[in-house]
Amino acid sequence: MAFMRKSKFRHVFGQALKRDQCYDGVRITRTSWESTYCAVNTKFVAIITEAAGGGSFLVLPIGKPGRVSIDNPMVAGHRGAVLDVAWCPHNDEVIASASEDCTIKLWQIPEEGLTANLEEPVVDLVAHQRRVTMLVWHPTAMNVLLSGSSDNTCILWNVGTCEPKLQIDMPDQIYSGSFNLDGSRFVCTCKDKILRVLDTHSGEVLQEGKCHQGSKPAQCAYLKTGQIFTTGFSRMSERQYALWNENDLSSSVVMEEIDSSNGVMFIFYDPDTGMVYLAGKGDSLIRYYEVTDEAPYVHYLALYQSNSPQRGIGYMPKRGLNVNNNEIARFYKLHNNGLCEVIPFTVPRKSELFQDDLYPDTASDVPSISADDFFDGKNAKPLLVSLKGGFASSKKEILKVQRRSNILDKMPAKAQQQSNNAEAAAAPALPPQSGKVDGVDVKELMKEVTELKEKVNAQDKRIGELETRLAALETSNNTDEEEVA
Template sequence: MAFMRKSKFRHVFGQALKRDQCYDAIRVTRTSWESTYCAVNPKFLAVITEAAGGGSFLVLPLAKTGRVSIDHPMVSGHKGAVLDIAWCPHNDNIIASAAEDCAIKVWQIPDEGLKENLTESVVDLLSHQRRVTLLQWHPTAMNVLLSTGSDNVIILWNVGTGEAILQVDMPDQIYSVSFNLDGSRFVCTCKDKNLRILDTHTLEVLQEGKGHLGAKPAQCVYLKNGQVFSTGFSKMSERQYALWNENDLSSPVVIEEIDSSNGVMFIFYDPDTNMVYLAGKGDSLIRYYEITDEAPYVHFLTLYQSNAPQRGIGFMPKRGLNVNNNEIARFYKLHNTGLCEVIPFTVPRKSELFQDDLYPDTAADEPAISADEFFAGKNAKPILASMKDGFASSNKEQLKVVRKSNILDKMPPKTSQTSSSNNAEAAAAPALPTGFDPKALLDDVRKLKLIVKAHERRIKTLEEKMAEFESEEETVDDA
């Protein structure tokens, strides 16, 4: 019988830590954008906070539990509310933030955490015409970042040079995005209710199909085996999950109703154990499932229940877990009260020895390929590392932004005027004014061209809509 199916994760249970081992008095953002508001890695916890006159987020070293001082230093450089934050998978000191001011900023966090407000980003990525809503780092390529905005554009950036390399216009607002294992494809959900799979090197749509039919935002994640897992709503506003074949999105392999709550369900996926955790906004539950090759493919295990709803939630990467306690997942749950509760999930075992079956080799913090190799068309699976003695982060150099042959610690000063015709002579001139950098200027010109192109596209779209509207009016007048 199906409910008697054997699984080593059958008895996984979550147990919240005591309050003094959690984080308290955090002023969590009040923005209504559907984000988890929280990002965590083996060194730091980051939470988007409420800030007057701009956007900021809090970064705490994991060990700094307890009450957060009201004047604790913040990362604060955005002119609008921060909507998403994402830690770089290959450098635990690097975090990217996206905001309503149309900017993406990449920050370098000191090992010991912040001693004062951090306002100087390593690099600003500017090309979106409207607020930037989602960020996703490439899983295996160094310094490659994907962003989406309310301008319905998806951009792939080379963070190391500060350049927008590829971009594609989507038909509607993008709600969720997820790379596959080697980063050669990604899946996204949109406001038009379609599920799409795109090639990361060409941004060509490879597959497209109707996803969840409800109006609320659907979420998606690419599984290790190439399938896609999604959550969303039915036409009757019931919450659902679905499993899809990446090569055929015409109909789901499995689709199941969960309940009739109205909170968007965020998906947290562990490729090592093939477990999926679902945490709904405003829910007090975290459900977890195991995905296998045998029908019904998605097997409900059990759920973690508490008496307080989650305002946001963070999920620790596998390399940050405690293998000595058989911990297979750890959540950081934001409460409406400002508490960030730490909830480890463990598999009960009597043996104190390392459990090989619970901890297959996991993705290390080493990139498999460079950004240049990726943008030249190369793909690579993640570099794996053993969890046997716990995972020690490798030493990283500070992120440098490389403008062609110049290595700069921060953005070069903007030069107001120059003639593009004499850039070559300026580059070769022996004595240039301090701070004048023709190559950086060329980069700025390239960025401006991208922005102008985006404006031209938008103007064209608006003109077409205006023409349609005028022709409709004429038809009505004639009638």
């Protein structure tokens, strides 16, 4: 009778939006890697797509659903298939992508969305020897990203300086990973069926133990309480979930069988409510549970069921939800027919007032510490924000300037764009002969082109100097503000 316990989330229900409020016509990737193929934040939904001769993904504004045209602009810079994408938790316009071409690329998405194909990343992170399969951002430190690869390594990056700061050699392929609340620990599942908890400052394995014993990829999520939630398969290929104590992985606190389907179950965790949503590849349903500190710890609530299986799925961060409708979760479900369906989950209540018990203060988009602080050994819990009255993004201009001033080996974006335009304008090759072509004097034309190039180069140099001075002024102002504070 444990499932009949009282809970304010007992009657949570999901209701898919009408087709015209969803995205249609998406050519979803056909890669076989076990990924969600989708990442969502408060401004955009990113979907990995099928592309000939390379890797690409769509970035679609949250507020502009509808049919996606076949020539819709996309992010297309990888030479191999894209395997994972992850939005920066501290800047809604920055996204990282991992690919079979062994690289990680970071992209700055224009505030209004893409108007043309984006092919030049802000940063290339190159260190892995084989395909990169997993990306996880640090929850509280600015510009810290963890990547996992088929070369059996995890790397912690300082994205702002393009540096691989810590490489952790693993015994086998990493399948999934998750940071704890303050980012001081990281849990991961591996092909060798061992669950490991690592120290993110030293790379030391703090705890390890046998996880699910099936051969398919297990998934994991670090809970706010310090417990670890996993999904996987038994030796008999039955799907399971389990709960673990982070300080003792010798045996699970709870392990329950779910069913005998064969799709990998992805975990979506809401630290504010303690709810866990499980969405299986190829399933047509989403199960949800509440994790508490009372036995049996994991309490089944209900499930959302539809007629179509999910090929991939994305999960909206808490700060992107509609608090006026008592929305506590929102999923973006990818169908095999190219539909990206939007499914809000709500708690039915008659009152139109803000529901404090449903929306405790949640993690904001402001980092708690800098990358340098983190790599110096510091940890910090997330900075919290109230969702009363809705969430407004913090000013991102400062973060952009900091990013540019950190990335020393890249031309500032504006100068790069002008340089690209100039090169494109000068691209048509002129005949090498002297004389006239179609009544135009070639020598005179060559002279004009040379002068134009010199002017563009001078402007590029000037813009670069101005960008550098602006970055220096911003840094100086930030330092002065910190001293005053």
